Amino acid sequence: MDTEITLRVDGADHRLTVDTRTTLLDALRERLGNTSPKKGCDHGQCGACTVLLDGRRANSCLALAVAHDGADVVTAAGLATDGELHPMQRSFIEHDAFQCGYCTPGQIVSAVAMVEEAATGWPSAVTFTPPAGPDAAPDLGPVDLAAQPDEIRERMSGNLCRCAAYANMIPAIQEVAR
Numbered sequence: 001m002d003t004e005i006t007l008r009v010d011g012a013d014h015r016l017t018v019d020t021r022t023t024l025l026d027a028l029r030e031r032l033g034n035t036s037p038k039k040g041c042d043h044g045q046c047g048a049c050t051v052l053l054d055g056r057r058a059n060s061c062l063a064l065a066v067a068h069d070g071a072d073v074v075t076a077a078g079l080a081t082d083g084e085l086h087p088m089q090r091s092f093i094e095h096d097a098f099q100c101g102y103c104t105p106g107q108i109v110s111a112v113a114m115v116e117e118a119a120t121g122w123p124s125a126v127t128f129t130p131p132a133g134p135d136a137a138p139d140l141g142p143v144d145l146a147a148q149p150d151e152i153r154e155r156m157s158g159n160l161c162r163c164a165a166y167a168n169m170i171p172a173i174q175e176v177a178r
């Protein structure tokens, strides 16, 4: 069944008709021609399709487009503004944090979101232990990513790189997190 939806993608509004089974990834790539998010596994395993969906990172291959009518989507292509690369994009280049580059858009979107998540106080991914009781509040203090490469590895573990270029991604992300 076809349904009409609107999406804001990288700051531009689009109205499109999609089959209810169309994923957000396919809507972006095949309907809107935005090939920045990549199709790796197509079932939530690799992170190559990561986008910001209403400000939170999401695997667009797992999201149905119709479920996100009216959503604000940002892809790696939309991170650059006024012809200037986003600091995370620049840092990946300066640190040579990729090899073939296929996973890079997803890595960068995920890293940008992670730095914001850490700064605004998500529980430590490495040291967090679930609260003891139903009413216990978790530690929501900010996480100093620049000083904690293990946090970066843990929080980026949903983004795989077949070339294993991880070693240079860590300092690239640390530089932006400082």
Ligand code: FES
Binding pocket: 038, 039, 040, 041, 042, 043, 044, 045, 046, 047, 048, 049, 050, 059, 060, 061, 062
């Ligand atoms: Fe979406 Fe791999 S293509 S997680």
